[in-house]
Amino acid sequence: MQLTRTQPAHVHSRRSLTDVQIQVLFIAPTIILLVLWNIFPLFYSLYLSFTEFSVIKPDVPPAWVGLQNYNKLLSDPRIWQYFTLTGRYVVTTVALQAIVGFGLALFLRERFKGSGLITTLILIPIMMSPVVIGLFWKLIYNPAFGIFNYLIGYSVPNSGPDWLGEASRALWAIIIVDVWMWSPFVMLLCLSGLKAIPDYLYEAAAIDRASPWFQFWRITLPQVAPLLLIAILFRTIEAFKTFDLVMGLTGGGPGDATELIAVHLYRAAFTRFTTGESSALAYIILVIVIAVSNLYVRSLNRIRGENH
Numbered sequence: 001m002q003l004t005r006t007q008p009a010h011v012h013s014r015r016s017l018t019d020v021q022i023q024v025l026f027i028a029p030t031i032i033l034l035v036l037w038n039i040f041p042l043f044y045s046l047y048l049s050f051t052e053f054s055v056i057k058p059d060v061p062p063a064w065v066g067l068q069n070y071n072k073l074l075s076d077p078r079i080w081q082y083f084t085l086t087g088r089y090v091v092t093t094v095a096l097q098a099i100v101g102f103g104l105a106l107f108l109r110e111r112f113k114g115s116g117l118i119t120t121l122i123l124i125p126i127m128m129s130p131v132v133i134g135l136f137w138k139l140i141y142n143p144a145f146g147i148f149n150y151l152i153g154y155s156v157p158n159s160g161p162d163w164l165g166e167a168s169r170a171l172w173a174i175i176i177v178d179v180w181m182w183s184p185f186v187m188l189l190c191l192s193g194l195k196a197i198p199d200y201l202y203e204a205a206a207i208d209r210a211s212p213w214f215q216f217w218r219i220t221l222p223q224v225a226p227l228l229l230i231a232i233l234f235r236t237i238e239a240f241k242t243f244d245l246v247m248g249l250t251g252g253g254p255g256d257a258t259e260l261i262a263v264h265l266y267r268a269a270f271t272r273f274t275t276g277e278s279s280a281l282a283y284i285i286l287v288i289v290i291a292v293s294n295l296y297v298r299s300l301n302r303i304r305g306e307n308h
Contacts, residue, residue, distance in 0.1 A: 049279035058275045069280035079264075079281070080200045083288075086261040089171065090239040096179045098232055101186025102224070108187070109194045123188070125181040134248020138164065141249075167257035170250050174258055178245060182235060189231040193224040225303050233296040240289050261285060 017025075049069055051062035073079050077293070108119055125133065140148045141163040149160030163173040197220065205215045243262040246252060252259040259267075265285065269278035 017084050018187050026198060037133045045279045046283065049283050051276045053276040054273045055275045062276065065276070069277045070284070073277065073281055073284060079261075082256075082259055082261045085171070085259070086240065089175065089242070089260060090236060093175050093178045093182075093239050094232055094235050096175070096230065097183045097186050097235055100179060100183040101231065102190050102228060103124065104183065104187040105190035105194055105224075106220075108191060123184045126184050128181075130244040131248045132180070133177065133181055137173075138154060138249055141173055164250050165254060167254050170254060170258045174242075174246060174249055178239070178242065179250065181245075182238075186228070186231040190224055190228045193227040194220070197223045222303075229300045229303065233293060233300070236292060236296065237289055240292075242284065 002303075035154045048062060050064060050066055052068075053062035054060070104122060107116055108122075140146045142150060143160055143162045143165075144157055148163065152160070154160030161169055201223075202215060202221050205219060210218075221295050241262050242260055243266060246258055246260055246263050250258045252263045261281075262285075265278055265281050268274050268281060
């Protein structure tokens with residue numbers, strides 16, 4: 001008892017903190033930053049979507065207009081045109097990435113001389129910045145000195161098409177770059193799934209004299225399907241948000257031929273500064289992405305249920 005009475009005051013105060021209180025002290029700064037930088041802007045932008053407000057007019061407070069911004073956007077045919085363009089872009093790029101990525105994974109499943117080097121070279125695009133890739137491919141597509149037209153058969157300079165300057169080809173030019181850039185991501189996930197398939201499944205199929213097509217359809221594809229669907233889910237969400245690649249290649253042009261919905265959102269928010277309307281558009285995009293993601297997750301759960 002005498003020892004307790006002689007302890008310094010700060011030692012007694014430190015020992016009075018419980019483990020839970022110490023954990024709260026360590027976690028609290030992170031929680032506060034999370035609220036300030038993520039959750040608060042999320043709800044504030046939701047509030048702004050129901051108002052008429054421009055960020056370049058800070059002296060004019062947000063005026064409540066209810067669902068007017070949403071009605072205006074949903075009744076604008078240009079918005080549906082941009083959504084349709086984005087839908088075509090998403091479906092085409094994700095489908096091509098799934099096919100190319102899965103094909104590359106099948107090719108690299110077996111170890112052979114140089115397979116490690118080839119795998120590393122294929123993965124390089126996903127390590128680079130989309131803006132850098134955009135500028136890089138802008139030079140490749142150049143009709144005067146770019147190598148792309150030469151590779152597809154146009155040996156005379158300026159005789160090939162201007163891929164980024166023609167409205168009918170510009171979107172395909174972006175799709176080609178996106179597939180080149182992100183197919184390695186799909187390949188990586190599929191390759192991990194292929195490596196995990198037990199050899200005895202193929203050995204049993206060989207004993208039963210099953211054809212290669214039967215082995216692919218009944219063994220390979222079902223085993224890789226969950227990882228392939230996860231890759232498709234990630235790529236679908238990212239494709240909906242494609243912005244930097246488009247800005248690096250075409251800037252949304254020529255005209256509005258490559259103005260995907262994310263590019264249109266950027267122009268509404270930071271060129272025309274219609275903050276309230278652009279906030280509403282952002283939430284419409286969010287709802288669509290969540291709905292599409294739920295469809296994928298349900299399909300994934302169904303496939304996993306069938307496999308188990």
